[in-house]
Amino acid sequence: MTERRFVLGDIPGVLWLPEDPGGQVPLVLLAHGGGQHTRSPGLLAQARHLAGDHGFAVAAIDAPGHGDRRRPGLIDALAAVLRESAVTGEPPGPGIAQVNAGLAAQAVHDWRATLDALPSLGWAGGPVGFWGLSLGSSIGVPLTAAEPRITAAVLGLAGREALAEAARRVTVPVRFLVQWHDRLLPRESALALFDAFASLEKSLHANPGDHHEVPESEVDSAARFLARHLRRSA
Amino acid sequence: MTERRFVLGDIPGVLWLPEDPGGQVPLVLLAHGGGQHTRSPGLLAQARHLAGDHGFAVAAIDAPGHGDRRRPGLIDALAAVLRESAVTGEPPGPGIAQVNAGLAAQAVHDWRATLDALPSLGWAGGPVGFWGLSLGSSIGVPLTAAEPRITAAVLGLAGREALAEAARRVTVPVRFLVQWHDRLLPRESALALFDAFASLEKSLHANPGDHHEVPESEVDSAARFLARHLRRSA
Structure with a gap:
């Protein structure tokens, strides 16, 4: 597996390519969660797993306001949401979703430009899938x-906040992960977003635990889901 | 694979054994849905898949009032629920669950007697899993x-109807299937039952479609779930 850092305009990114793919290879666009970036250990481990164990090409970029694109304004906005949540006792997820929505328009543009550029960076082309949870989905739903x-x-x-309208325009197969005891996000809101996808083929997988406790078995299962669909569309 | 019919008291059953297991082998107790029985094509196909492709021993029995144990009273009770549902426009699932609950106490006794008898019928012992949807879960939740x-x-x-209390005493790993557009069963009721299981490890998988439209990919995935856990407890 090779790992190549690139900068596209002001967007820092990484492209992983499996060893000697010998032609076209399915690509996973891997979007990080809030507060992470293309040098976060979690993102690196997952990218290497998808490229090394599953043979995908993988691309990641820093989201607006994240990593090398830090902006104090974003941190201030999130801090305000968390203070508000502490006062009201309501989960902060819907407020965070509104902040994320402010990044998503730029991020959708960034990802499309990255996808245009990847062939010149060494990806030989092939079917494309997307993987992004939390902030990664605030970007991934309108992008998809x-x-x-x-x-x-x-x-x-x-x-559903800021995303239901875009979800109604998503028609490709979707795997949708829910944490049953997510303290950031009301359960009803997550179920309503799953409901909104127009996809004929969509599966919701819910597991016990808080926002950051997605079980490893779901990560493996989601990788198989992508492999199945990208191979089918190849 | 061998397929052996047996009768235990008044309980007709079938035991499938994989070819030459050479010792202990994980067993799946396979409970059929409402209106089905141990000669239904769907049940036979699934049992042969679990035994032939996954190497499980599989046991099935006719539920009370089903197959060779037909009772006109049961059909009358279900017909009354369906007539009531047609009049009120409410889904019949909660009413069917009450009828099923009337069978479950007997069925739990039947399955435990079957499990006692299986070693004398040729099963060499091993870890035990359960598989049953719809009526199979009306029985399977109190049985588990x-x-x-x-x-x-x-x-x-x-x-949740008639099952939530037993679910709070279930502590083993559970895979729980929900059909997102189930016209028999209110979605809220299914989500509440998932919520009730005491299991630390439980996953809800929801897919679009009506009660009988569980996708094949979930059947394969559930078989892998059982294989993983029964091998672990072996």
Whole structure:
């Protein structure tokens, strides 16, 4: 597996390629969660797992306001949501979703530009899937709705706020992850977002635990879901 | 694979054994849905798949009032529920669950007697899992709560009615299947039953479609779930 850092305009990114793919290879666009970036250990481990163990090409970029694109304004906005949540006792997820929505328009543009550029960076082409939870889904839902090259998506840890309208334009197969005891996100909001996807083929997988406690078995299962669909559309 | 019919008291059953297991082999107790029985094509196909492709021993019995144990009273009771549902426009699932609950106490006794007898019918022993949806879960939830030999269960297409109390005594790993557009069963009722299981390890998998439209991919995935847990407890 090779790991190549690139900068596209002001967007820092990484492209992982499996050893000697010998032609076209399915690509996973891997979007990180809130507060993470393309050097976060969790993202690196997952990218290496998808490329090394599953033979995908994988691309990641820093989301607006994250990693090398830090902006104090974003941190201030999130801090305000968390203070508000502490006062009201309501989960902060819907407020975080509104902040994330402010990043998503730029992020959708960034991902489409990245997808245009990846062939010149060494990816030989092939079917494209998307993987992003939490902030990754705030970006991934409108991106998957807008970008016809994406033919399957792993989404989740996100709710209806700011996303239901775009979800109604998503028609590709979707795996949607819910944490049953998510303290950031009301359960009803997550179920309503799953409901909104127009996809004929969509599966919700819910497991006990808080926002960050997605079990490893779901990560493996989601990788098999992408492999199945990207191979089918190859 | 061998397929052996037996009768235990007044309980007709079938035991499938994989070719030459050479010692202990994990057993799946396979409970059929409402209106089905141990000669139904769907049950036979699934049992042969579990034994032939996954190497499980599989046992099935006719539920009370089903197959060779038909009772006109049961059909009358279900017909009354369906007439009531047609009049009120409410889904019939909760009413069917009450009828099923009337069978479950007997069925739990039947399954425990079957489990006692299976070694004398050719099963060499091993870890035990349960698989039953709809009526199979009306029986499977109280059975799994009562029977310590069962160490993993595939359940679903069932709601809180008559089952929530037993679910709170289920502690083994559970895979729980929900059909998102189930016209028999209110979605809220199914989600509440998933919520009730005391199991630390439980996953809800929801897919679009009506009661009888569980996708094939979930059947394969549930078989892998059982294989993983029964091998672990072996």
